[in-house]
Amino acid sequence: MARQLPQPAQQPSQSITGRVVDPTGVGVAGATVNLVSNGQGQSATVVSDSDGRFVFSNAAPGPFRLTITSSGFATRELAGSLAPEGNVEVPPVTLPIAEVVTEVTVVPPQVIAEAQIKEEEKQKALGFIPNFYVSYVPDAVPLVPRQKFELAWKTMIDPMTFGITGVIAGLQQANNDFSGYGQGAQGYGKRFAAGYADTVTGTLIGGAILPSLFKQDPRYFYKGTGSKRSRLLYALANSVICKGDNGHWQANYSGLLGGLAAGGISSLYYPAKDRDAALTFQNALIGIGATAAANVLQEFVVKKLTPNLPAHDPANGPTGSKPRNLVSKAFGSLVHSGD
Numbered sequence: 001m002a003r004q005l006p007q008p009a010q011q012p013s014q015s016i017t018g019r020v021v022d023p024t025g026v027g028v029a030g031a032t033v034n035l036v037s038n039g040q041g042q043s044a045t046v047v048s049d050s051d052g053r054f055v056f057s058n059a060a061p062g063p064f065r066l067t068i069t070s071s072g073f074a075t076r077e078l079a080g081s082l083a084p085e086g087n088v089e090v091p092p093v094t095l096p097i098a099e100v101v102t103e104v105t106v107v108p109p110q111v112i113a114e115a116q117i118k119e120e121e122k123q124k125a126l127g128f129i130p131n132f133y134v135s136y137v138p139d140a141v142p143l144v145p146r147q148k149f150e151l152a153w154k155t156m157i158d159p160m161t162f163g164i165t166g167v168i169a170g171l172q173q174a175n176n177d178f179s180g181y182g183q184g185a186q187g188y189g190k191r192f193a194a195g196y197a198d199t200v201t202g203t204l205i206g207g208a209i210l211p212s213l214f215k216q217d218p219r220y221f222y223k224g225t226g227s228k229r230s231r232l233l234y235a236l237a238n239s240v241i242c243k244g245d246n247g248h249w250q251a252n253y254s255g256l257l258g259g260l261a262a263g264g265i266s267s268l269y270y271p272a273k274d275r276d277a278a279l280t281f282q283n284a285l286i287g288i289g290a291t292a293a294a295n296v297l298q299e300f301v302v303k304k305l306t307p308n309l310p311a312h313d314p315a316n317g318p319t320g321s322k323p324r325n326l327v328s329k330a331f332g333s334l335v336h337s338g339d
Contacts, residue, residue, distance in 0.1 A: 018090030027052025031070035142245040145212035152208035180271025206258025235295035
């Protein structure tokens, strides 16, 4: 008896077959292939196998449209027609790599500045002395007026502000400075109130109001790079110049006029014998010297005493201005002229 040879596999009747590949010709497994038979209004969906092949059996004759999708690839569509009792083998369908759309979120400068000053408000030399008006970030974003007032307010209400003012008032009373205030608790209270008023007016006018009007940054920006001589000159220069909010160097009108304004206002509450216009200008000059000395301390000493500072990249260079912090205010109060 003759042995019957196996018959080759035949394609299903009324079938649409094909293969989905990537741009290199490798089959795309798991691609979704959707078939819409236009003539019959029917639709069906299959998934490609491990070699990218797909088949629709018993497809309706007539025009059809295929839509092929797969994650990471662009969608492809193609059309054809299936004859009655016929089969269609679609040429390999190459899926292009999908374009990657990167979404870029633009953060407003004010939001960045807010995050930066929140870090500055945590800066305390020796862990308890406020060091708010110093930025260790060389390219810090300029502050808007509200943020300048925020820093001023934080400085004015910090417990150490009251503590340092109290110590200075005690030294003044021991030396009988401003003798018109007298001695005893009442005299101490007047000296304390006058000293705190000096801090409030100096900080508010020189660190918030005038910087907002003149569009200047009231902070000192740590340099931290270059020779000691260049850093020293930078620190001294920042007692009379600053960076504007536009990034350009300019005279520190805020600090200079702020010192004069605060001195003029102090004539309202210091004893009559200590009210002298010439003395106001003298104290303003002394204040510049005190600020310069405070800047030098900031550049060479204070950073080492301030824990948990933000990362600093000195290679980018400084972009800063005159400080308004308790270090300079302590200097200014100690040299305030009295009896």
